[in-house]
Amino acid sequence: MAEKSGADILVETLLSLGVDTVFGYPGGAVLPIYDALYQHPTIKHILVRHEQAATHAAEGYARSTGKPGVVLVTSGPGATNAVTGITDALMDSIPMVVITGQVATNLIGTDAFQEADTIGITRHCTKHNYLVKNPSDLAQVVQEAFHIATQGRPGPVVIDIPKNVQVAAAEFSSHRGLENNRYQPQTEGDYQVINQAAEMIMAAKAPVFYTGGGIINSGPEASETLIELAQLVGCPVTSTLMGLGAFPAASDQWLGMLGMHGTYEANMAMNKADLVICLGARFDDRITGRIDAFSPNSKKIHVDIDRSSINKTIRVDLPVVGDVGRVMEQLLAVLKGRRFSSPGYEEWWSRIAGWRATNCLEYPENKEEIMPQLAIRKLWEATHERDPIITTEVGQHQMWAAQHFDFEKPNKWLTSGGLGTMGYGLPAAIGAQLGDPDALVIDIAGEASIQMNIQELGTATQYRLPVKLFILNNEYMGMVRQWQELTYESRYSNSYSDSLPDFVKLAESYGWTGILIEDPADLEAGIEKMLATDGPVLVDCRVAKLANCFPMIPSGAAHTEMLLSPEDVKGTMDDQAKALV
Amino acid sequence: MHIKDEIVERHVLAVLVDNEAGILARIAGMFTSRGYNIESLTVADISEDHAISRITIATNGPPHVIEQIIAQLDRLVPVHSVRDLTESGPHVQRELALVKVAGKGENRIEAMRLADAYRARIVDASTESFIFEITGTPGKIETFVALMREVGLVEVGRTGVVAISRGPDAA
Ligand SMILES: Cc1ncc(C[n+]2csc(CCOP(=O)(O)OP(=O)(O)O)c2C)c(N)n1
Ligand SMILES: [Mg+2]
Numbered sequence: 063m064a065e066k067s068g069a070d071i072l073v074e075t076l077l078s079l080g081v082d083t084v085f086g087y088p089g090g091a092v093l094p095i096y097d098a099l100y101q102h103p104t105i106k107h108i109l110v111r112h113e114q115a116a117t118h119a120a121e122g123y124a125r126s127t128g129k130p131g132v133v134l135v136t137s138g139p140g141a142t143n144a145v146t147g148i149t150d151a152l153m154d155s156i157p158m159v160v161i162t163g164q165v166a167t168n169l170i171g172t173d174a175f176q177e178a179d180t181i182g183i184t185r186h187c188t189k190h191n192y193l194v195k196n197p198s199d200l201a202q203v204v205q206e207a208f209h210i211a212t213q214g215r216p217g218p219v220v221i222d223i224p225k226n227v228q229v230a231a232a233e234f235s236s237h238r239g240l241e242n243n244r245y246q247p248q249t250e251g252d253y254q255v256i257n258q259a260a261e262m263i264m265a266a267k268a269p270v271f272y273t274g275g276g277i278i279n280s281g282p283e284a285s286e287t288l289i290e291l292a293q294l295v296g297c298p299v300t301s302t303l304m305g306l307g308a309f310p311a312a313s314d315q316w317l318g319m320l321g322m323h324g325t326y327e328a329n330m331a332m333n334k335a336d337l338v339i340c341l342g343a344r345f346d347d348r349i350t351g352r353i354d355a356f357s358p359n360s361k362k363i364h365v366d367i368d369r370s371s372i373n374k375t376i377r378v379d380l381p382v383v384g385d386v387g388r389v390m391e392q393l394l395a396v397l398k399g400r401r402f403s404s405p406g407y408e409e410w411w412s413r414i415a416g417w418r419a420t421n422c423l424e425y426p427e428n429k430e431e432i433m434p435q436l437a438i439r440k441l442w443e444a445t446h447e448r449d450p451i452i453t454t455e456v457g458q459h460q461m462w463a464a465q466h467f468d469f470e471k472p473n474k475w476l477t478s479g480g481l482g483t484m485g486y487g488l489p490a491a492i493g494a495q496l497g498d499p500d501a502l503v504i505d506i507a508g509e510a511s512i513q514m515n516i517q518e519l520g521t522a523t524q525y526r527l528p529v530k531l532f533i534l535n536n537e538y539m540g541m542v543r544q545w546q547e548l549t550y551e552s553r554y555s556n557s558y559s560d561s562l563p564d565f566v567k568l569a570e571s572y573g574w575t576g577i578l579i580e581d582p583a584d585l586e587a588g589i590e591k592m593l594a595t596d597g598p599v600l601v602d603c604r605v606a607k608l609a610n611c612f613p614m615i616p617s618g619a620a621h622t623e624m625l626l627s628p629e630d631v632k633g634t635m636d637d638q639a640k641a642l643v
Numbered sequence: 644m645h646i647k648d649e650i651v652e653r654h655v656l657a658v659l660v661d662n663e664a665g666i667l668a669r670i671a672g673m674f675t676s677r678g679y680n681i682e683s684l685t686v687a688d689i690s691e692d693h694a695i696s697r698i699t700i701a702t703n704g705p706p707h708v709i710e711q712i713i714a715q716l717d718r719l720v721p722v723h724s725v726r727d728l729t730e731s732g733p734h735v736q737r738e739l740a741l742v743k744v745a746g747k748g749e750n751r752i753e754a755m756r757l758a759d760a761y762r763a764r765i766v767d768a769s770t771e772s773f774i775f776e777i778t779g780t781p782g783k784i785e786t787f788v789a790l791m792r793e794v795g796l797v798e799v800g801r802t803g804v805v806a807i808s809r810g811p812d813a814a
Contacts, residue, residue: 181665182668185665185668185669186673186676189720190719190720193664193665210720244661244720244721245720368718369714369717369718370714370715370717370718372714373707373710373711374711374714377707636644637644638644641644
């Protein structure tokens with residue numbers, strides 16, 4: 063066997079695993095790896111402007127392509143800058159492998175230049191992490207890392223490689239696969255349990271499917287299976303923020319998103335259902351609202367590949383551990399085998415029709431200012447035929463995008479759900495564009511969030527990525543302001559976006575096209591211009607400054623206590639509710 | 644507003660793990676980062692090739708938290724198995740303590756009498772001190788140490804609990 067340096071072993075192992083794109087930023091502790099990359103131009107290295115952006119770009123790439131995202135950063139500040147994106151990927155179950163440089167093994171623990179305890183810092187924000195002390199372990203570790211990142215519930219894995227390990231040589235054969243596969247999650251559901259699930263479905267009078275990001279993670283076939291299963295059962299379907307697109311919004315069975323900013327009909331259906339079938343979702347607090355008032359009269363089935371998600375916050379009647387796509391196939395087979403056909407649930411659907419009639423997503427008309435909801439809807443109208451990939455930042459604009467942009471297919475909606483990371487959207491859009499160069503990729507942003515990774519305008523320019531950035535500029539951290547109205551009698555403490563840049567000029571200085579839209583009358587033309595312009599385009603869309611996002615379940619409230627419009631807002635809250643996020 | 648406490652149960656868990664660097668930090672850190680309690684934690688490698696360690700964790704919490712602790716341990720990559728010995732039936736729990744007592748006269752005689760009653764062995768003696776070695780359930784050790792406090796306790800070292808299920812099978 064030939065000897066190779068650790069850096070070469072790393073790069074060749076990445077190649078053998080099919081890695082074509084790496085998002086990274088160089089520094090002292092990864093120079094040997096950068097030199098190896100220089101010799102292997104088949105791996106495309108995308109030079110971001112900040113390591114956090116490398117992680118979000120890798121997430122965007124992963125979420126839109128289904129392949130793991132790969133990140134390469136240096137030790138110390140490179141690694142600590144990556145921590146936010148690593149945590150984001152953990153919370154949203156995104157497959158990601160992050161390679162960090164480390165000081166040489168003999169310097170570890172001496173407070174050496176650019177030393178940080180990357181393993182310690184990332185221990186609880188990764189699915190698993192490794193410190194590699196010998197180049198002969200590298201190939202196995204990298205293979206296992208990809209296996210762990212992608213199998214079971216996906217997540218981020220960190221591989222910390224000291225600089226001397228990158229330089230030192232070891233024997234390497236590219237043909238050795240993963241030996242001793244110690245991580246083998248259960249994907250197949252237990253047949254007896256699936257039969258019980260089928261019986262519960264057959265006995266239900268008011269069932270609802272509550273779907274989540276697990277279906278997206280399970281792959282596009284899982285979305286197909288969901289559609290088939292939903293058609294067979296004939297019941298309503300709602301989804302978490304992370305699951306949007308798994309079930310087509312155009313379907314009659316679609317209730318819209320559920321949870322804090324979900325639709326009235328989705329939340330009422332959850333509350334009144336007699337059977338909740340949770341498919342690849344995790345009863346997050348944004349979904350449940352007040353736990354003791356969550357779907358009080360239903361039996362609950364929970365399908366999840368991660369056993370620790372089951373009975374974590376909500377007790378369920380029937381846990382099913384397994385890959386949600388596979389379990390749905392099994393369930394479908396059992397239901398068909400029992401010749402089940404949908405009873406139609408006439409009474410249930412007529413109650414739902416009543417809730418739908420509230421038109422909970424309606425918003426006031428405004429001739430002077432652009433309503434942000436309208437801007438999203440116009441964006442959808444102008445683009446939906448092109449199957450765009452939409453990313454977002456975090457705030458009101460994110461929730462409006464979730465409510466007013468209809469998703470028909472999986473892997474087209476990329477947003478930071480669990481961690482709620484402002485600054486996610488632009489790098490994620492860059493990653494998605496790299497994964498699919500022909501796609502129309504739009505980041506729907508807020509003026510505050512976008513400033514958290516605004517430097518990535520340069521990355522898009524450098525790689526000629528025609529990303530579109532649509533800023534709903536309300537001159538406020540709107541979501542913060544909204545909570546201050548709800549909870550603190552409109553004391554707007556530090557939620558005004560002061561000293562904003564001239565976004566059009568800023569775009570132009572990075573080589574982007576900048577467009578300003580101020581007048582409702584110019585909205586459609588502005589969007590058309592954005593779409594007709596080649597290359598990256600930033601739109602500074604000035605929207606109604608004080609618009610709020612409804613419907614809303616205030617923290618600590620039940621699904622039945624939704625605020626549907628500003629008139630329902632009181633402006634004070636008791637301490638119990640204030641203590642919740 | 645005030646924070647409410649919940650009623651807790653004590654459980655002893657046996658966890659088999661890969662004997663790799665950082666494994667203790669991973670396990671102990673998982674407990675702190677998720678707000679679980681550790682009463683005691685012992686670890687030693689147990690397999691012939693030293694590849695596997697057995698960690699015994701005594702923990703406490705409401706039943707739903709214990710269930711979560713087990714699931715959270717089980718999903719860690721280096722963890723092979725997690726057994727709730729408290730849940731899975733009769734088991735033996737033992738802990739070892741070294742207890743140093745100093746004193747003269749009546750106290751010294753009383754210490755020896757108590758040690759005898761508790762089957763503690765004398766492993767070191769000087770004219771003014773003893774070191775007792777005692778094994779038993781954590782409760783027995785607790786009581787013994789409390790008694791020694793009254794007759795001149797100087798210091799105590801405890802191993803933490805190890806446990807194993809009764810009968811022919813592995814847990
Ligand atoms: C990194 C980070 N810091 C702080 C927050 C808290 N936060 C949530 S929404 C928000 C305001 C976002 O403002 P903007 O981007 O303008 O969006 P808008 O709500 O106005 O649409 C803030 C500060 C966060 N989610 N992420
Ligand atoms: Mg804003």
